[in-house]
Each structure stands twice: as C-alpha cells, then as structure tokens.
Amino acid sequence: MNLVVLIKKNILVLLRAKSSAAIIVLGPLLVILLAGLAFDNTNTYAVKVGTFSSQYNSLSTSFVDRLSQSQFSVKKYASQDTCVQAIKSGDIHTCVVFSPDFTLAKNLSNEIQFFVDYSRLNLVWTVLDVMSKSVRSRSQELSTNLTAVLLRALEATATELKARGQHMISLTTLNEESHRLATLVQTDLGSLDVDSRLDQDTLNNMSHSKGLVNYWFGALSVLADKSLDQADKGIRAAQDLLGKDLNTSTLKKERTSIDLLRLDLANASGMAKNQVNDFNLVSDALTLQIEQTKSQLARLTDSKTVNKDRIDTLVQNLDHALIQVVFVQKSMNHVQEIIDAIEVIDPASIVAPIQTSIKPVVAERSYLNYVFPVLIVLVIMFTALLVSQILVLMDKNSPAGFRNYLSPAPPLMFAGAIFLTSVLLVVFQSIIILTIAGLFFTAQVLGSLGATSIVLLTVILLFSLAGMLIGELFNTEETATLAAVMIGSALLFVSDVIIPIESMPSWLQTVSGQNPFVLGSTVLRKTMLFHESLGEVSLQLSALLGYCVLLGLALTIAIQLRKRK
C-alpha cells in the first residue's frame, strides 16, 4: 500500500513539474520521430564528390562518369588544393585525385587518392565505402579487360604448345633414329678394317711374279716358236725322209697346220704378249692403285680415327640432345598441363574470384531496423539515468524529505518506490517508442516479444539503479544531471555507436566488452533482430543482471551512508 502511494506521489510530483512531464512524454516521441525520419532509408543521398586530375583522359573520365552515375554529385576542381579546401569548407564530402598520367600503360601503377574529412567521423566511413565501391567497380572492369588479354595469350600459348608437341615427338624420334644410326656408324666404323696388308714384299712379289710371267711368257713364246720350229723341222725332216712325193699332201697339210699353228701361235703369242703387256700395264696400274689404295687406306685409317671420335662425340651430343629434347618436351607438357589445369578461365571470375554480396541477416527495411536496438537502449540509458537521479534528488532535496525521514517508513522503501517509479516511467516510454517505431517506421520490434521484453526490462532496471546511485552520490540536480550525462556519454563513446569497437585499443576493447550499454544493445539486437532465445544470450544477460546486483548493493550502501550522515 505504502509503496503504491509513494509511486503515485512520485509520478504526480514528476508530472506536475511541466518540464519533467514534457521530457517523459514528449522526449521519447521526439527521439523516435527524429530517429525514424533520419534512419528510415537505406540510401546514401547527397554525397558530394570533388575530383581533380592534372589531365583528364579516357580512363579518369570513365571513373568520373561512373561516380556521376552512382547518385553522387560530382564537381571537377582546378587543383588539388582547391578540392581539399572544398572539403574543409563543407562544399564536398570527399575529393578524388587522379595521379598524373593516369592511364593503363605498361608497368605503370595508377593511384587514386581520396581526401576525406575524418572529423566527420560518422560520414567518412559511409563516403569511403560508397566511393570505394564505385571506384572498385570501374577498376574491376579494367582488370577484367586486362585479364582477358592475358588469358587469350595463355590460350594461344597452350594451342601452340599442343601443336608443337608432335614436332617435339618427331624430333625425339628423329633424334633417337639418328642416335641409332650414329651408333651403327660408330659400330661399323669401329669394325671397319682399313689397315693395309699390302706391304712391300707383296708388291715385290707381285713385281717378281710379273717378271716371272713376262719371263715365262717369253720363254713360252720362245719354246713355242722353238716347238713350232722343231715341228716344222720335223715335218721337213719327215718330208725329206719320206720323199717329196710321199704323201706330200699330208705333210703339206701338216705343214700348213703347223704354219697355221705358228700363225695361231704367233697370233696367240702376239695376243699373249699384248695380254702380258696388258697384264703388265694392269699390274703396274694395280701396283700403282695398290699404292694409292694403300695411301688412301692410310688416310682412311686416319680419317676413321678422327671420324670415330667425331661419331663418338656425335653420339654423345645426340644423347645430350635427346635429353634436352625430352626435357623441353616435359617442360612443354608441364606448361601445357599447368595451362590446362587452369579451371577458372572467365576473366571476371579471375578478377573477382570471390563475389561479395552483402545479404542482411534480417529483412532489409531501413537503417532504423539495424540501429533500433542501439537506439532504444540509448534512449533507455539516458532516460533511466536522468529520471531516476532526478527522482532521487527531488525526494532527497525536497523539504518533505525530512518529514519522510521522520516517518516510520524505512528509507529503503522510498528508494524502492523511486526505483519502481523510474522503471514504470521508462517502461512507459519504451512502450511508446516501440509502438511508434513498430507502427510508423516498420522497425522489427516485435520479433521475439518475450525475450525482448525481458532484456529491455533488465536494461531499464540496470540504468534506473545506476541513475539512483548517481542521485544518491550527488547533492544537487545540476551536478547529478551532469554526472548522469557524462556517464551516459562515456558509455556511449566506449561503444560501437560512433566508431567500431574493433578499431579501439585492445584494452579499451576489453573495457567496451563489459560496457553495460554495449551488452544491453548486443543482447537486444540478438533477441530483437535475430530472434535468439534467452538461453542463447544467457551469458550477457547474466552480466547485465550481475551489474544490477552490484548497483543495487552500492545503492543500498549509499542510502545507508546518507542515512547515517
């Protein structure tokens, strides 16, 4: 009963102060209205881009055109300085400077410099992102073209290698055949006996034989003549003996025969003589030829020796050549295999082997969807901190506080009433925000109502307790409000709302990980957007509840200390 009366009193006192009532009722409406209008889109409107190039060419112009086509307002500047100055004066958001000789030439790197104003921290990342996307798109086109050229060259190489492969096989075969023949030649040459066995004795014997032939031919001729003479003489003698009438005809016939024989012999002798002469001539010629042959054989032997070495070298060279040919063939095969092994032959796929397409894990509606968990925790944080500390100080500094103290009601009951009042008011504000966001800005607020409500309530409890502690520690509304705003701001700065936590120093990242604002918004994002159950966020939720317990203890101690004072 007392508690209800106290809560009623707190709400009445707070609402009857017009400014407080306005803050409580209109504050969240205003916040959600502004946030909704600001974040209820997914576009990056009105990004103004300045460009500068000492000499615009087709390449730089193509980039500028691409930027113009990407919703950006593009303005060309006469110098880099004026372009950068335009950022400082707020005329443009970023300045794109193309390097001199910005062209696709051999071994020439092209650079595009972005000048941005990092003091506009919230804008710079967006500008950089969209600019990079735009430039990357054009750059990718160029890369695709260049890669296509390279691929065509590779393809031609592969075709050529394939075609030349048969030649290499033929070359190898020929080489092997040559090697085989050379080996045969080598063998034959090795086995070729070109040593002259016609020594001088042979030639002398041949000459002696020739002399003997001549001699015996002469002697034979003489003997034949003599035989014929003898035969003639015999015939004559026989004729003489037998009379001239005795069978003269037979004798005559014999004589004629002998004459004929003689003639024949003479003819034969002449012919033999001619033949001997010829023999002699031939013999001489043969001797000469033998001599020549001998000489030639000698040279041949020399030549054989030299050529044998050459053939050996040739065989070796052929061996080496074969090895080289095989090696080259292998290399060619390997190159071809490598080229054949290239599976990705689409230039676009090579330039961008991994296509990044960003798919929202929740249904994409507007930025409000994404920032809503952070936004509502932010509103809860500041509202709870301010409302609860104001309630504490209103009670503490109220003239009626003394009378409250004199009453038998325990101080913790007043604290409990303030706590519940603060929680009720912030819950009321949260409901307003959730309702408006859900109805008018289509924010995904009712994803998992049960878990989301519990998380929201935990966050409200936490920051209400924190606000009450601030109210207990400070004595005036001004200092307490200042402290609440400072603490809220500190929690906000050490979160990922302004800059990503990952970009902070590691120790600050650790601190940020324990930041109740970060914990609250993280858990709420998980439950609200990803529909995670309480079990899945139990660790962070436990941390939040742990903070609640700690703050509750600290608050109790502070109240007791004030009571003692």
Next chain:
Amino acid sequence: MADAALKNYVRQALVRGMSTPDVQSFLVNSGWPKDEVSAILNEQAQELPHNTVLKVEGLRKTFGKKIVLDNVYLEVEKGEIFGIIGPSGSGKTTLLNLLVGFYQPDKGDVTVAHSKKFFSVFKNRQELKSLVGFSTQKPSIYGKLTCKENLTHFASLYGVGLHEAESRAHGLLRVVGLDGNADVLAADLSGGMQKRLDIACALIHDPAVLILDEPTADLDPILRTSMLHLVREINKHGTTIIMSSHFLGEIEHLCERIAILRNNTITEVGSPDELKRLYSRDFVVHLQTVRKDYASVIAGLQQQRICSSVERHEQSLRVRTPFPEHVLDIISASVHQSGEKIQFLHVARPSIQEVFTALVKQ
C-alpha cells in the same frame, strides 16, 4: 519567590541526573532550610515520572570541532506547551532535530515516555516516530501535491489506511483553517497557509508530542496570531507542544514553561514568571503624564537611590526598581507638586524579552 526558585533548581538538578542526597546536601550547605529542601525533593521526585513525556539527558552534539550543544538536560511535561528560546545559532533547531532523533548525539540521550516507560529515540527510532510530530521552520511538504494529497501521503507513511487518512486530512484541514483548499497545490498556498499545512502534516499521525521549529517565522502579525491560536487549539486536544521561536513575547504568552538555550546548553527552565522572578528582582514602572515633564520625578527618584535605572523616553518615563511601592510614592508626590496629571501608569515585571536580553548580556 524563593520557593519557586528552589523548586526550579531541584527540578533541573534532578533532570540533570544529580542524586537526591547530593542535591539536598548542596542546598542545605547553601543555607536553605533542610525541611523545605526535603519536602521539595520528595515532591519533585514523585512528580517527574508521572508528568514527563520527554527527557533530555546530558546531550552533546558537535559538528566537526564545533560544539553546538553540551550537557543539555531537559524535561517536558505531558500536555504543556514548552518553549525553547535562545540567540541565533545557539542550537535550537539542532536540539529539536535531536529530540526527534534526526541527528545522532555525540553523548547523552533523548527518551520519550511510552507505555509508562522511557525509550531512547535513538535506539527505538522506528517505534517512537509515531509519538512525535515535527513541523520544521520551512514547511516539509510537497509543493506539487495538493493539501489533501500531502496529508494522505504522510498518513500512509504512518500506516494509516486511505479512508482513515482522508478522514483525518479533512479534519485537520478544518483545524488549520485550510478546509477550502484541500485540492489546491501546496506550492500555490501562501506562506502562512503552507505553515499551517505543515503543522497539519505533522499532526496527521496524531502524535503525543508536536515539535514546532519557529512556527511564526516569516509570518505577518495577523498570521502569527492565527498560528498561535492554532497552537493553543492543538494543545487543547492534549498534544504536548515543544516549540522554539524568536518572538519571545509569543513564547511568554503561549508557553507554560520556557527553556533558555545559551552557551551551548540549557541554562534556565521555568515558567515565564519563574524566570522573571529568578532573573530579575526589578519591577518596571511605566509613567506617562500630560505635559511630559518628568524632571521633578527623575530628581525625586535619583535622590532616593532606589532605582536600578531611569530611562526618559520621548513620551514616557521607564523606571526599573526592586521597590515599586516606593517609586510609586515618589512619582505621586512629584506629580502632585508639579501640578502634572498622570495619563498612564503601569507597574509590571520585566518582559521575558528583557530577561532574555539580560541573560544573554551576562
């Protein structure tokens, strides 16, 4: 006169914790008759437990090194209006805050009678809170709540049910003269009305003792009169009232007993007349004649040397003397001789204001 002073001394000595034999021994040695001392001691010893509703014993309170109160003994009787006076900064508000247990004393105790026993307000704070009501110098109310809401709110803190609280609120608003303003925000009330609302809030739980800290401060004379009337009305209902005020005239006329707080302690306690008698032997004779010629009167008085002081004011003559009868004789004779006619003549004890001033000067 001596009897009253003796009674007062005995009462204070006993309240301060002196034993009866010690008090008796001291007084007899000082020349007081032993029988008279014994009789008063017996009388006081019997009276104390029955009438006392609140006792302060050896209270000491310091803020840092500054001693605000020291060796304070006090006793408030049931049903009386008890006044505490003292110079600014003498510790009146601190003493009142100690009486309700708001401050923790460095030494001593404050006890409140409850069920025929005395309980320390510091050790039994929660139990005794319902016995005491406190109206601070500046109203302890919520400006953003209506008169009725303030009353029902504070009633609820004392465990009074909503229906009963509304009934009491209605009655108290009538008592304090705010029955037409039940639904008016407290912040919209005048200063005097806020004071009265504050007193109503202090009474919402029907306390046995009501402590009022400067109830008439910042009020105009009409509102002050109204407030004093309200205090009397409340007291008529049996509520013991302890109040402090700068307006000593009000205290003198309203309070049955007064405590004077100076030099960090209660130096004197008694009824206004007792204090006057105890601390001033003089009477004040106030004379005003038609022609305003007081030369012969002054000469006659100075000749007799019976006056403590003779002050010539613009229109009147003010004579302080322990022998008022003689002074009246001299005035009568001088006026008769000079042919003057007496326009106004008044003989009285000096006011509590004068006693207080004299004491402070001491």
